[in-house]
Every structure is written in structure tokens, then in C-alpha cells.
Amino acid sequence: MTRIAIVGVAGRMGRTLVNAVQQDPQASLAGGSVEPGSSLVGADLGELAGLGKLGVTAVDSLEAIVDDFDVLIDFTAPRVTLGNLAFCAEHGKRIVIGTTGLDDDELAELDAYRDRVPFVFAPNMSVGVNLTLKLLQTAARALGDEGYDIEVVEAHHRHKVDAPSGTALKMGEVVAESLGRTLKEHGVFERVGQCGPRSDKEIGFATVRAGDIVGEHTVMFATEGERIEITHKASSRMTFAKGAVRAARWVAERPAGRYDMQDVLGLAD
Ligand SMILES: NC(=O)C1=CN([C@@H]2O[C@H](COP(=O)(O)OP(=O)(O)OC[C@H]3O[C@@H](n4cnc5c(N)ncnc54)[C@H](OP(=O)(O)O)[C@@H]3O)[C@@H](O)[C@H]2O)C=CC1
Numbered sequence: 001m002t003r004i005a006i007v008g009v010a011g012r013m014g015r016t017l018v019n020a021v022q023q024d025p026q027a028s029l030a031g032g033s034v035e036p037g038s039s040l041v042g043a044d045l046g047e048l049a050g051l052g053k054l055g056v057t058a059v060d061s062l063e064a065i066v067d068d069f070d071v072l073i074d075f076t077a078p079r080v081t082l083g084n085l086a087f088c089a090e091h092g093k094r095i096v097i098g099t100t101g102l103d104d105d106e107l108a109e110l111d112a113y114r115d116r117v118p119f120v121f122a123p124n125m126s127v128g129v130n131l132t133l134k135l136l137q138t139a140a141r142a143l144g145d146e147g148y149d150i151e152v153v154e155a156h157h158r159h160k161v162d163a164p165s166g167t168a169l170k171m172g173e174v175v176a177e178s179l180g181r182t183l184k185e186h187g188v189f190e191r192v193g194q195c196g197p198r199s200d201k202e203i204g205f206a207t208v209r210a211g212d213i214v215g216e217h218t219v220m221f222a223t224e225g226e227r228i229e230i231t232h233k234a235s236s237r238m239t240f241a242k243g244a245v246r247a248a249r250w251v252a253e254r255p256a257g258r259y260d261m262q263d264v265l266g267l268a269d
């Protein structure tokens with residue numbers, strides 16, 4: 001049985017994760033945290049998640065539950081996540097990180113923990129998106145150098161704070177790597193005004209934010225006469241939450257290292 005605690009348990013993903021842990025017979029809900037000073041400290045996690053009382057209450061400090069859990073699941077914000085990674089290093093815990101929007105410095109800071117903490121870090125925990133990454137690798141190798149323009153389009157709910165999504169960036173990176181390109185050199189994140197025609201090798205990104213869209217990603221390979229689109233649409237956050245719980249069970253048995261969902265799902269090259 002893997003004992004799991006959830007950081008940001010009152011958030012959109014936090015509440016969904018409570019449901020996913022409860023549905024998994026090999027996982028138990030060991031605790032959950034909310035932001036320090038939150039009015040939800042002491043709230044029952046089951047009630048937060050719409051499941052009725054579970055007898056496990058929200059805390060505002062991981063110290064309070066440090067002996068109760070084996071693996072932390074964190075879908076919050078970059079600085080919060082990095083603090084929790086340090087906590088895990090100090091206390092011999094494991095962590096699954098779904099947080100997106102880390103900048104280059106934050107990514108370097110995260111990476112520095114790879115020898116000290118077993119952790120899974122992935123911008124999208126769904127099986128479907130991770131399979132899509134493999135399809136993109138194949139498509140990019142076959143089409144990318146044959147005159148096909150590559151564009152990534154993503155759509156999310158109106159509350160999302162980072163753009164492009166972590167998944168869109170990952171999709172762009174996979175395509176770029178397959179073609180010996182980099183997003184630093186070839187990524188185009190804005191087109192406005194007299195921006196001129198596109199260049200052959202650029203990889204463009206477009207972002208939609210509207211209503212309650214859970215998460216949609218399309219990578220387009222377009223040339224004269226045809227267009228191929230590889231699309232993933234999430235219709236429920238449970239797909240991410242179930243993946244995260246699967247990752248928590250998986251990482252509970254692993255030595256220190258930085259892993260992603262391709263490792264968890266056995267899809268890594
Ligand atoms: N990898 C994946 O598969 C997925 C990743 N994500 C990513 O997960 C992240 C969260 O998304 P979402 O759930 O929609 O966002 P929410 O804003 O709904 O949830 C984040 C929660 O974290 C809480 N929080 C902030 N600081 C702390 C703290 N110090 N301790 C404990 N809790 C804290 C917030 O509380 P408060 O509201 O009080 O500030 C909030 O409840 C985003 O980066 C998103 O992109 C989302 C879905 C899937």
C-alpha cells in the first residue's frame with residue numbers, strides 16, 4: 001500500500017486527486033495540505049472532494065504529516081513545488097510533480113535534486129498524451145524535413161496561469177528533438193502585426209483560454225495539398241489524477257532519480 005499525501009489539496013487537481021487515491025486499492029490517502037493561513041485548514045479532505053467525510057483533514061504544513069506518507073503528489077505552482085522537493089530531500093520522501101510553467105532557472109533547480117530524491121516530473125500524466133508523444137516522434141521523423149510546417153495549438157480553461165501549456169511545450173520539444181532542432185532557436189511563440197511569412201523550420205505555438213476546457217492539444221503537419229493533425233482531448237481531470245497516482249505507486253519503489261511518465265508507462269526509448 002502506498003501512502004500518498006496531496007499538496008494543494010483544495011485546488012482543481014488536488015480535489016480530483018483525492019478521488020483518484022480513494023479509487024485505487026493499492027493507495028491510501030495519508031494527508032493533504034493547503035496554503036498557509038487558508039480558511040480550509042482542518043477541512044475534511046473527503047468533503048473538499050465531494051466524497052463525504054473521510055476522517056483525514058487538511059494541514060498547512062507538511063511537517064505535521066511527515067510520518068504519515070511515503071509519496072507526495074504536487075500540482076501547485078513552481079516556487080511551491082521547489083520548496084516541496086527540498087522538503088522531500090530533507091525527509092527521505094518521494095514526490096510526483098505535475099506543476100507546469102517552471103522557467104529555465106526553476107527547471108535547473110529542480111534537476112539538481114535528481115541524485116537526492118526519487119521524483120516523477122511530467123507536464124501531463126495522462127496515458128493518452130504520453131502515447132501521443134510517441135506518435136509525434138514518428139510523424140516528425142517522417143514529415144518534418146519534407147516541407148511540412150509544424151504548429152502546436154492548445155486550449156485550456158480560463159483559470160490557467162501559464163502559457164503555452166507544459167504539454168504543448170513538451171510536444172514541441174519532442175518534435176524539435178526528432179528533427180535536430182531546438183525550441184530556443186526555432187520556437188515561435190507570438191505572431192502579431194507585420195510579422196512576415198513563416199520560415200521553413202519554425203515550430204509555432206498558439207494558445208486558447210476559454211470557459212471550462214480541461215485540456216486540448218493539436219500538432220499540425222501542413223504542406224501544399226494536405227494537413228495531418230494529431231490531437232489529444234482531455235474531457236476529465238481524472239485522466240491526469242489517475243496517472244499521477246500510478247506514478248506515485250511506481251516511484252515508491254525507485255532509487256533517487258528524475259523520471260517522467262514515459263518511464264512510468266514503460267514507453268521510454
Ligand atoms: N501534469 C499534469 O498532468 C497536469 C498539470 N497541471 C498543472 O498543475 C498545476 C495546478 O493546476 P490546478 O489544480 O488547475 O490549479 P489550482 O490553482 O486549482 O490549484 C493549485 C492549488 O495549490 C494551492 N497552493 C498554493 N500554494 C500552496 C502551498 N504553499 N501549500 C499548499 N497548497 C498551495 C492553491 O491554493 P490557493 O488557491 O489558496 O492559492 C491551489 O488550491 C498547474 O501548474 C497546472 O498546469 C494541471 C493538470 C494536469
Ligand SMILES: O=C(O)C1=N[C@H](C(=O)O)C[C@H](O)C1
Binds near residue numbers: 156165167214215216
Ligand atoms: O492547467 C491545466 O489545467 C493543465 N495543465 C497541464 C499543462 O500545462 O500541460 C496539463 C493539462 O493539459 C491541464
